[in-house]
Amino acid sequence: MQVTIIDYGVGNLRSLQRGLERADATVTISDDPDEIAAADALVLPGVGAFGECVRNSKPFHDVLVEAAEDTPILGICVGLQLLFTESTEGAPEGETIDGLDLIPGRVERLPSDDVKVPHMGWNQLTIERDHPLVDDIDEGDFAYFVHSYGSAVADHTVASCDYGFDFAAVAANEAGNVMGTQFHPEKSGDTGLTILQNFVEYARSYTEETVAAE
Template sequence: MTQVAILDYGLGNIRSVKKGLEKAGAKAVITSDCEEIMASDGVVLPGVGAFSEGMEQLDDMKGTLFEFVEKRPVLGICLGMQMLLEISEEYGIHEGLGLVPGRVRGFEKKEGFKIPHMGWNNLTLTGSDPLFEGIKDQTYVYFVHSYYADTAPEYTIAETDYICPFSSAVRNKNAWGTQFHPEKSGDAGLKILENFIAIAD
Protein backbone atom coordinates (compact mmCIF):
# COMPACT_ATOMS: atom_id res chain seq x y z
CA MET A 1 0.00 0.00 0.00
CA THR A 2 1.22 3.46 -0.87
CA GLN A 3 2.28 5.33 2.23
CA VAL A 4 1.83 9.08 2.39
CA ALA A 5 3.39 11.08 5.20
CA ILE A 6 1.44 14.14 6.33
CA LEU A 7 3.91 16.54 7.88
CA ASP A 8 2.79 17.47 11.34
CA TYR A 9 4.25 20.90 11.88
CA GLY A 10 1.73 22.45 14.20
CA LEU A 11 -1.92 23.31 14.41
CA GLY A 12 -4.89 23.13 12.11
CA ASN A 13 -7.07 20.47 10.70
CA ILE A 14 -4.93 17.60 9.47
CA ARG A 15 -7.38 14.90 10.45
CA SER A 16 -9.39 15.56 7.28
CA VAL A 17 -6.28 15.29 5.11
CA LYS A 18 -5.53 11.93 6.69
CA LYS A 19 -9.08 10.68 6.25
CA GLY A 20 -9.16 11.94 2.67
CA LEU A 21 -5.94 10.11 1.79
CA GLU A 22 -7.22 6.95 3.46
CA LYS A 23 -10.51 7.16 1.63
CA ALA A 24 -8.53 7.63 -1.59
CA GLY A 25 -6.65 4.40 -0.88
CA ALA A 26 -3.38 5.30 0.85
CA LYS A 27 -1.89 4.49 4.19
CA ALA A 28 -1.57 7.94 5.72
CA VAL A 29 0.66 8.75 8.66
CA ILE A 30 0.81 12.06 10.50
CA THR A 31 4.44 12.53 11.40
CA SER A 32 7.36 14.82 12.05
CA ASP A 33 9.81 11.93 12.23
CA CYS A 34 12.52 12.12 9.53
CA GLU A 35 12.90 8.36 9.15
CA GLU A 36 9.18 7.84 8.81
CA ILE A 37 9.02 10.62 6.23
CA MET A 38 11.87 9.12 4.19
CA ALA A 39 10.21 5.68 4.33
CA SER A 40 7.07 7.07 2.66
CA ASP A 41 6.14 7.12 -1.03
CA GLY A 42 4.74 10.63 -0.96
CA VAL A 43 4.56 13.62 1.34
CA VAL A 44 1.68 15.98 1.95
CA LEU A 45 2.41 19.38 3.35
CA PRO A 46 -0.91 20.47 4.85
CA GLY A 47 -1.58 24.02 5.72
CA VAL A 48 -3.76 26.11 7.89
CA GLY A 49 -2.42 29.19 9.57
CA ALA A 50 0.03 31.97 8.92
CA PHE A 51 3.02 31.69 6.57
CA SER A 52 5.86 32.72 8.88
CA GLU A 53 4.52 30.56 11.70
CA GLY A 54 4.23 27.61 9.32
CA MET A 55 7.79 28.05 8.03
CA GLU A 56 9.10 28.29 11.57
CA GLN A 57 7.33 25.11 12.62
CA LEU A 58 8.59 23.34 9.51
CA ASP A 59 12.21 24.30 10.12
CA ASP A 60 13.34 21.00 11.62
CA MET A 61 11.87 19.00 8.75
CA LYS A 62 13.17 21.21 5.92
CA GLY A 63 16.32 19.19 5.21
CA THR A 64 14.36 15.95 5.07
CA LEU A 65 11.80 17.53 2.78
CA PHE A 66 14.49 18.77 0.34
CA GLU A 67 16.05 15.31 0.24
CA PHE A 68 12.66 13.65 -0.25
CA VAL A 69 11.51 15.86 -3.12
CA GLU A 70 14.63 15.03 -5.14
CA LYS A 71 13.16 11.60 -5.82
CA ARG A 72 9.56 11.47 -4.73
CA PRO A 73 6.45 13.63 -4.91
CA VAL A 74 5.34 16.28 -2.45
CA LEU A 75 1.87 17.85 -2.42
CA GLY A 76 1.40 21.16 -0.64
CA ILE A 77 -2.17 22.10 0.26
CA CYS A 78 -3.28 25.72 0.78
CA LEU A 79 -0.64 27.29 3.05
CA GLY A 80 1.40 24.14 2.32
CA MET A 81 1.35 25.10 -1.36
CA GLN A 82 2.29 28.68 -0.60
CA MET A 83 5.28 27.47 1.41
CA LEU A 84 6.60 25.71 -1.70
CA LEU A 85 7.18 29.10 -3.30
CA GLU A 86 10.19 31.38 -2.88
CA ILE A 87 8.77 34.39 -1.11
CA SER A 88 5.59 35.33 0.73
CA GLU A 89 4.30 38.81 1.36
CA GLU A 90 2.00 37.74 4.20
CA TYR A 91 2.65 40.09 7.16
CA GLY A 92 6.09 41.14 5.92
CA ILE A 93 8.46 39.42 3.53
CA HIS A 94 9.22 35.80 4.35
CA GLU A 95 11.32 33.21 2.67
CA GLY A 96 9.58 30.01 1.55
CA LEU A 97 10.98 26.63 0.55
CA GLY A 98 11.72 27.77 -3.00
CA LEU A 99 10.69 24.48 -4.59
CA VAL A 100 8.44 26.32 -7.03
CA PRO A 101 9.59 29.67 -8.45
CA GLY A 102 7.21 32.48 -7.58
CA ARG A 103 5.82 34.73 -4.96
CA VAL A 104 2.83 34.65 -2.59
CA ARG A 105 0.85 37.88 -2.74
CA GLY A 106 -2.22 39.19 -0.94
CA PHE A 107 -5.44 39.80 -2.83
CA GLU A 108 -5.99 43.48 -3.45
CA LYS A 109 -9.26 44.92 -2.20
CA LYS A 110 -11.78 45.28 -4.97
CA GLU A 111 -15.37 46.46 -4.94
CA GLY A 112 -17.78 43.54 -4.80
CA PHE A 113 -15.20 40.98 -3.69
CA LYS A 114 -14.86 39.70 -0.15
CA ILE A 115 -11.53 38.62 1.29
CA PRO A 116 -10.83 35.80 2.16
CA HIS A 117 -11.77 34.09 -1.08
CA MET A 118 -13.99 31.58 0.63
CA GLY A 119 -16.14 28.92 -0.99
CA TRP A 120 -16.42 26.83 -4.12
CA ASN A 121 -14.84 28.14 -7.30
CA ASN A 122 -13.77 26.43 -10.50
CA LEU A 123 -10.52 25.24 -11.93
CA THR A 124 -9.40 26.08 -15.43
CA LEU A 125 -6.95 23.30 -16.23
CA THR A 126 -4.01 24.71 -18.14
CA GLY A 127 -2.39 21.45 -19.21
CA SER A 128 -2.73 17.73 -18.73
CA ASP A 129 -1.02 17.14 -15.44
CA PRO A 130 -1.43 13.65 -13.89
CA LEU A 131 -2.74 15.31 -10.71
CA PHE A 132 -5.89 16.19 -12.65
CA GLU A 133 -6.33 12.87 -14.45
CA GLY A 134 -10.09 12.30 -14.84
CA ILE A 135 -10.94 15.79 -13.53
CA LYS A 136 -13.13 17.83 -15.83
CA ASP A 137 -12.19 21.37 -16.75
CA GLN A 138 -14.16 23.92 -14.63
CA THR A 139 -14.66 21.50 -11.75
CA TYR A 140 -15.64 23.19 -8.48
CA VAL A 141 -13.29 22.90 -5.52
CA TYR A 142 -13.23 24.53 -2.09
CA PHE A 143 -11.02 27.54 -1.39
CA VAL A 144 -10.33 29.58 1.68
CA HIS A 145 -7.40 31.99 1.48
CA SER A 146 -6.42 35.64 1.39
CA TYR A 147 -3.05 35.15 -0.34
CA TYR A 148 -2.34 33.53 -3.68
CA ALA A 149 0.54 32.16 -5.73
CA ASP A 150 1.94 34.40 -8.41
CA THR A 151 4.02 32.12 -10.60
CA ALA A 152 4.90 31.67 -14.28
CA PRO A 153 2.53 29.77 -16.62
CA GLU A 154 5.06 26.95 -16.90
CA TYR A 155 4.53 26.17 -13.20
CA THR A 156 0.78 26.65 -13.29
CA ILE A 157 -1.37 23.54 -13.82
CA ALA A 158 -4.71 25.14 -12.94
CA GLU A 159 -5.97 28.67 -12.79
CA THR A 160 -8.89 30.25 -10.95
CA ASP A 161 -10.34 33.71 -11.24
CA TYR A 162 -11.11 35.73 -8.14
CA ILE A 163 -10.25 39.42 -8.07
CA CYS A 164 -7.52 38.42 -10.54
CA PRO A 165 -6.65 35.16 -12.29
CA PHE A 166 -4.25 33.24 -10.03
CA SER A 167 -2.49 29.87 -9.97
CA SER A 168 -4.80 27.55 -8.08
CA ALA A 169 -2.50 24.56 -8.63
CA VAL A 170 1.24 24.56 -9.29
CA ARG A 171 3.93 22.09 -10.18
CA ASN A 172 7.68 22.10 -10.54
CA LYS A 173 9.27 18.67 -11.01
CA ASN A 174 8.29 16.61 -7.94
CA ALA A 175 6.61 19.44 -6.10
CA TRP A 176 2.86 19.85 -6.57
CA GLY A 177 0.65 22.31 -4.79
CA THR A 178 -3.05 23.16 -4.64
CA GLN A 179 -4.38 26.41 -3.25
CA PHE A 180 -7.75 24.72 -2.73
CA HIS A 181 -8.42 21.96 -0.21
CA PRO A 182 -8.86 18.62 -2.02
CA GLU A 183 -9.78 17.02 1.31
CA LYS A 184 -12.71 19.45 1.53
CA SER A 185 -13.78 19.31 -2.11
CA GLY A 186 -16.07 16.31 -2.12
CA ASP A 187 -15.65 13.57 -4.72
CA ALA A 188 -13.55 15.73 -7.06
CA GLY A 189 -11.13 16.40 -4.23
CA LEU A 190 -10.87 12.72 -3.34
CA LYS A 191 -10.12 11.95 -7.00
CA ILE A 192 -7.25 14.48 -6.93
CA LEU A 193 -5.85 12.82 -3.79
CA GLU A 194 -6.21 9.46 -5.51
CA ASN A 195 -4.20 10.85 -8.44
CA PHE A 196 -1.48 12.04 -6.09
CA ILE A 197 -1.33 8.59 -4.51
CA ALA A 198 -0.97 7.07 -7.99
CA ILE A 199 1.89 9.49 -8.73
CA ALA A 200 3.58 8.47 -5.47
CA ASP A 201 3.10 4.75 -6.06
Protein backbone atom coordinates in the same frame (compact mmCIF):
# COMPACT_ATOMS: atom_id res chain seq x y z
CA MET B 1 0.54 3.17 -1.21
CA GLN B 2 2.07 4.56 1.99
CA VAL B 3 1.66 8.34 2.33
CA THR B 4 3.09 10.35 5.23
CA ILE B 5 1.42 13.57 6.42
CA ILE B 6 3.91 15.96 8.03
CA ASP B 7 2.68 17.05 11.44
CA TYR B 8 4.15 20.43 12.34
CA GLY B 9 1.27 21.68 14.45
CA VAL B 10 -1.04 23.17 11.81
CA GLY B 11 -3.91 21.87 9.74
CA ASN B 12 -6.82 19.49 10.21
CA LEU B 13 -4.75 16.36 9.85
CA ARG B 14 -7.50 13.85 10.63
CA SER B 15 -9.76 15.19 7.89
CA LEU B 16 -6.86 15.01 5.46
CA GLN B 17 -5.99 11.52 6.65
CA ARG B 18 -9.56 10.34 6.02
CA GLY B 19 -9.49 11.89 2.55
CA LEU B 20 -6.28 10.11 1.64
CA GLU B 21 -7.58 6.83 3.03
CA ARG B 22 -10.65 7.21 0.83
CA ALA B 23 -8.15 7.59 -2.02
CA ASP B 24 -6.76 4.13 -1.13
CA ALA B 25 -3.63 5.31 0.67
CA THR B 26 -2.21 3.89 3.85
CA VAL B 27 -1.56 7.01 5.91
CA THR B 28 0.99 7.84 8.58
CA ILE B 29 1.03 11.15 10.47
CA SER B 30 4.56 11.95 11.62
CA ASP B 31 6.65 14.66 13.26
CA ASP B 32 9.83 12.57 13.11
CA PRO B 33 12.32 14.00 10.54
CA ASP B 34 13.95 10.58 10.05
CA GLU B 35 10.62 8.92 9.35
CA ILE B 36 9.65 11.75 7.01
CA ALA B 37 12.97 11.47 5.17
CA ALA B 38 12.31 7.76 4.54
CA ALA B 39 8.72 8.23 3.31
CA ASP B 40 7.61 7.13 -0.16
CA ALA B 41 5.30 10.14 -0.53
CA LEU B 42 4.70 13.25 1.56
CA VAL B 43 1.81 15.61 2.19
CA LEU B 44 2.52 19.07 3.63
CA PRO B 45 -0.67 20.63 5.07
CA GLY B 46 -1.03 24.22 6.21
CA VAL B 47 -3.55 26.49 7.89
CA GLY B 48 -3.00 30.03 9.13
CA ALA B 49 -0.32 32.61 8.42
CA PHE B 50 2.68 31.95 6.18
CA GLY B 51 5.27 33.15 8.69
CA GLU B 52 3.92 30.96 11.47
CA CYS B 53 3.89 27.93 9.18
CA VAL B 54 7.47 28.64 8.10
CA ARG B 55 8.60 28.78 11.72
CA ASN B 56 6.69 25.67 12.77
CA SER B 57 7.89 23.63 9.80
CA LYS B 58 11.55 24.68 10.08
CA PRO B 59 12.69 21.34 11.58
CA PHE B 60 11.57 19.69 8.33
CA HIS B 61 12.91 22.18 5.76
CA ASP B 62 16.16 20.33 5.01
CA VAL B 63 14.29 17.03 4.85
CA LEU B 64 11.76 18.48 2.37
CA VAL B 65 14.41 20.05 0.14
CA GLU B 66 16.25 16.73 -0.03
CA ALA B 67 13.05 14.75 -0.53
CA ALA B 68 12.04 17.00 -3.42
CA GLU B 69 14.82 15.43 -5.49
CA ASP B 70 13.21 11.99 -5.58
CA THR B 71 9.90 11.92 -3.67
CA PRO B 72 6.34 12.95 -4.58
CA ILE B 73 5.28 15.88 -2.38
CA LEU B 74 1.80 17.41 -2.17
CA GLY B 75 1.28 20.77 -0.46
CA ILE B 76 -2.20 21.86 0.57
CA CYS B 77 -3.32 25.49 1.08
CA VAL B 78 -0.51 27.19 3.06
CA GLY B 79 1.41 23.95 2.55
CA LEU B 80 1.48 24.78 -1.17
CA GLN B 81 2.50 28.37 -0.39
CA LEU B 82 5.47 27.08 1.64
CA LEU B 83 6.72 25.30 -1.47
CA PHE B 84 7.03 28.59 -3.36
CA THR B 85 10.09 30.83 -3.32
CA GLU B 86 8.68 33.57 -1.10
CA SER B 87 5.60 35.29 0.30
CA THR B 88 4.72 38.87 1.16
CA GLU B 89 2.44 37.77 4.01
CA GLY B 90 3.68 39.08 7.35
CA ALA B 91 6.71 40.79 5.81
CA PRO B 92 7.47 44.54 6.00
CA GLU B 93 6.32 46.47 2.93
CA GLY B 94 8.59 45.77 -0.01
CA GLU B 95 10.06 42.66 1.58
CA THR B 96 9.23 38.95 1.59
CA ILE B 97 9.56 35.88 3.79
CA ASP B 98 11.45 32.97 2.24
CA GLY B 99 9.65 29.76 1.42
CA LEU B 100 11.28 26.48 0.44
CA ASP B 101 11.82 27.52 -3.20
CA LEU B 102 10.82 24.10 -4.49
CA ILE B 103 8.37 25.74 -6.90
CA PRO B 104 9.56 29.10 -8.32
CA GLY B 105 7.04 31.83 -7.54
CA ARG B 106 5.86 34.51 -5.12
CA VAL B 107 2.77 34.41 -2.90
CA GLU B 108 0.93 37.75 -2.60
CA ARG B 109 -2.28 39.03 -1.06
CA LEU B 110 -5.38 38.67 -3.20
CA PRO B 111 -6.53 42.06 -4.49
CA SER B 112 -9.63 43.18 -2.58
CA ASP B 113 -10.90 45.98 -4.85
CA ASP B 114 -13.69 43.91 -6.38
CA VAL B 115 -13.93 40.79 -4.21
CA LYS B 116 -14.12 39.93 -0.53
CA VAL B 117 -10.90 38.72 1.10
CA PRO B 118 -10.42 36.09 2.44
CA HIS B 119 -11.59 34.02 -0.49
CA MET B 120 -13.84 31.51 1.23
CA GLY B 121 -16.06 29.01 -0.51
CA TRP B 122 -16.47 27.14 -3.78
CA ASN B 123 -14.93 28.34 -7.02
CA GLN B 124 -14.20 26.94 -10.45
CA LEU B 125 -10.95 25.56 -11.81
CA THR B 126 -9.45 26.32 -15.20
CA ILE B 127 -6.97 23.72 -16.46
CA GLU B 128 -3.81 25.43 -17.73
CA ARG B 129 -1.64 22.42 -18.62
CA ASP B 130 -1.41 18.67 -18.32
CA HIS B 131 -0.22 17.08 -15.08
CA PRO B 132 -1.20 13.75 -13.49
CA LEU B 133 -2.69 15.60 -10.49
CA VAL B 134 -5.52 16.97 -12.66
CA ASP B 135 -6.30 13.81 -14.61
CA ASP B 136 -10.11 13.47 -14.93
CA ILE B 137 -10.62 17.02 -13.60
CA ASP B 138 -12.86 18.91 -16.00
CA GLU B 139 -12.82 22.56 -16.93
CA GLY B 140 -15.15 24.36 -14.54
CA ASP B 141 -15.08 21.78 -11.74
CA PHE B 142 -15.51 23.34 -8.31
CA ALA B 143 -13.12 23.21 -5.34
CA TYR B 144 -13.31 24.67 -1.83
CA PHE B 145 -10.98 27.56 -0.99
CA VAL B 146 -10.13 29.37 2.26
CA HIS B 147 -7.24 31.83 1.78
CA SER B 148 -6.19 35.46 1.49
CA TYR B 149 -2.95 34.93 -0.44
CA GLY B 150 -2.04 33.21 -3.69
CA SER B 151 0.53 33.03 -6.47
CA ALA B 152 -0.24 34.65 -9.82
CA VAL B 153 -0.57 32.37 -12.83
CA ALA B 154 2.87 31.54 -14.26
CA ASP B 155 4.85 28.60 -15.64
CA HIS B 156 4.23 26.69 -12.40
CA THR B 157 0.45 26.78 -12.81
CA VAL B 158 -1.38 23.54 -13.59
CA ALA B 159 -4.88 24.88 -12.89
CA SER B 160 -5.98 28.43 -12.15
CA CYS B 161 -8.88 30.13 -10.42
CA ASP B 162 -10.27 33.62 -10.99
CA TYR B 163 -10.94 35.59 -7.81
CA GLY B 164 -9.99 39.21 -8.20
CA PHE B 165 -7.11 37.97 -10.35
CA ASP B 166 -6.05 34.65 -11.82
CA PHE B 167 -4.05 32.70 -9.25
CA ALA B 168 -2.57 29.21 -9.19
CA ALA B 169 -5.12 26.77 -7.80
CA VAL B 170 -2.81 23.85 -8.63
CA ALA B 171 0.93 24.24 -9.17
CA ALA B 172 3.93 21.97 -9.72
CA ASN B 173 7.66 22.16 -10.17
CA GLU B 174 9.32 21.53 -13.53
CA ALA B 175 10.06 17.89 -12.71
CA GLY B 176 6.42 17.37 -11.73
CA ASN B 177 6.97 15.53 -8.45
CA VAL B 178 6.50 18.56 -6.17
CA MET B 179 2.94 19.83 -6.47
CA GLY B 180 0.14 21.39 -4.50
CA THR B 181 -3.37 22.78 -4.33
CA GLN B 182 -4.38 26.18 -2.99
CA PHE B 183 -7.79 24.68 -2.19
CA HIS B 184 -8.55 21.93 0.32
CA PRO B 185 -9.09 18.67 -1.57
CA GLU B 186 -10.31 16.95 1.61
CA LYS B 187 -13.21 19.46 1.66
CA SER B 188 -13.83 19.58 -2.10
CA GLY B 189 -16.18 16.64 -2.63
CA ASP B 190 -15.68 14.48 -5.71
CA THR B 191 -13.22 16.93 -7.26
CA GLY B 192 -11.01 16.80 -4.19
CA LEU B 193 -11.22 13.02 -3.93
CA THR B 194 -10.11 12.75 -7.56
CA ILE B 195 -7.14 15.02 -6.82
CA LEU B 196 -6.12 12.88 -3.84
CA GLN B 197 -6.58 9.66 -5.85
CA ASN B 198 -4.43 11.14 -8.61
CA PHE B 199 -1.68 11.98 -6.13
CA VAL B 200 -1.75 8.49 -4.62
CA GLU B 201 -1.65 6.90 -8.07
CA TYR B 202 1.15 9.23 -9.17
CA ALA B 203 3.14 8.34 -6.04
CA ARG B 204 2.56 4.62 -6.62
CA SER B 205 3.76 4.81 -10.23
CA TYR B 206 6.69 7.04 -9.27
CA THR B 207 7.81 4.58 -6.59
CA GLU B 208 7.47 1.60 -8.90
CA GLU B 209 9.52 3.33 -11.59
CA THR B 210 12.20 4.27 -9.07
CA VAL B 211 12.45 0.69 -7.79
CA ALA B 212 12.58 -0.67 -11.34
CA ALA B 213 15.38 1.76 -12.22
CA GLU B 214 17.43 0.50 -9.29
